[in-house]
């Protein structure tokens with residue numbers, strides 16, 4: 001027997017062994033012998049293999065991602081508020097353990113207070129944006145909104161050192177549900193975690209619980225508010241934070257909420273000194289920019305403009321800036337209205353965006369005499 005045929009023989013033996021193993025695996029699967037139930041844990045070797053593959057995949061896939069600054073209170077607050085409605089039910093939170101339904105998943109959703117520090121920020125970003133196949137960990141509902149995913153990562157970074165009280169304040173904004181009677185709990189439940197509690201994000205009463213990344217609603221017209229909510233509901237406007245919220249609302253609730261917020265007197269922004277940038281912003285707002293062809297903003301965003309066009313005064317500069325960047329990048333153009341604004345945003349330089357948004361943030365909206373609108377009215 002020559003060296004050549006000996007080598008050939010061992011190749012054939014190895015191929016045969018592999019083939020037999022493959023055939024056995026197929027028979028186990030096709031025969032339904034493998035127990036896929038979640039009630040029994042994995043074999044140690046299966047668990048090790050799956051965990052190894054998961055870690056390697058996350059490490060490789062997140063290799064090129066660079067994290068922005070994450071010690072940002074506005075991002076942490078928005079992250080906490082979404083966490084309460086979008087993650088807590090599976091992962092638990094300080095002072096709020098998991099429901100046994102979630103702890104009966106296989107694999108179990110981890111306690112993130114303990115586990116988040118074992119991942120880098122780009123790895124957390126990748127996990128939260130993409131989810132994890134075959135585990136039940138969902139992807140971010142709008143994968144184009146990476147800025148929202150970073151807000152969750154900022155929150156996960158802060159979570160391990162967050163007290164119960166801090167978490168409760170940031171996620172629920174200091175709004176405790178009213179005391180319910182036994183009958184009310186019996187009939188409607190004790191649940192206080194509804195995603196659609198608008199106030200905890202949009203006008204939280206607790207000091208320091210408002211995020212500048214969340215727009216003010218009081219002062220907007222009912223027509224614009226209703227349009228915006230429907231745009232989220234019907235997928236014309238992307239947001240992994242707002243779309244799950246509106247999914248809890250039917251058309252009637254949307255109309256009721258638009259009326260309620262539309263009747264509230266406008267909230268006042270923070271007072272701001274009128275520096276050179278703000279002055280340049282005022283010029284763009286009032287006269288536009290002939291060179292780039294940007295029209296005067298106040299032609300459409302002034303007190304007498306169409307009711308379906310949003311008001312900008314008193315809104316935070318950060319919110320306005322983030323929206324102008326999406327508009328400029330063509331990421332908010334699902335509706336006819338937003339297409340108009342996309343063309344205009346494309347004519348603004350980064351510097352102009354900076355000054356015009358700081359200008360609008362510095363303008364105090366006129367105190368609209370609300371038609372006897374109190375928080376209790378409008379529903």
Ligand code: HEC
Nearest residue numbers: 086087090105107108109110115127128135136137138152
């Ligand atoms: C439907 C339940 C569910 C929801 C909702 C959910 N997760 Fe998960 N999550 C899981 C499961 C299951 C895993 C996988 C655990 C494993 O592989 O061991 C996981 C894994 C993770 C991990 C990796 C942790 C690790 O080391 O295992 C992170 C980080 C995470 N989730 C963050 C989040 C965030 C942030 C949200 C909200 C935006 C969220 N999850 C929403 C179920 C959920």
Ligand code: HEC
Nearest residue numbers: 081082195196197198201214215225228239241242245257
């Ligand atoms: C978890 C926090 C959170 C909750 C709860 C929440 N929102 Fe929002 N809302 C946001 C954020 C963040 C945005 C900005 C989203 C974007 O970038 O498009 C937003 C945007 C909006 C807008 C668009 C405003 C504009 O100027 O274009 C409306 C209208 C709105 N929300 C209404 C509501 C209503 C009504 C509820 C309750 C049913 C609610 N939101 C609950 C965080 C929240």
Ligand code: HEC
Nearest residue numbers: 294295296297299300309310320323324337338341344356
């Ligand atoms: C021709 C009318 C028009 C002009 C001029 C205009 N806008 Fe707009 N703008 C709109 C409309 C309409 C929307 C609402 C888009 C939507 O419904 O999604 C909008 C939305 C916006 C938003 C998002 C507001 C929010 O609450 O989410 C910002 C920020 C904005 N415009 C800034 C500007 C600036 C700055 C200028 C001046 C350079 C300007 N706009 C000029 C029509 C206009």
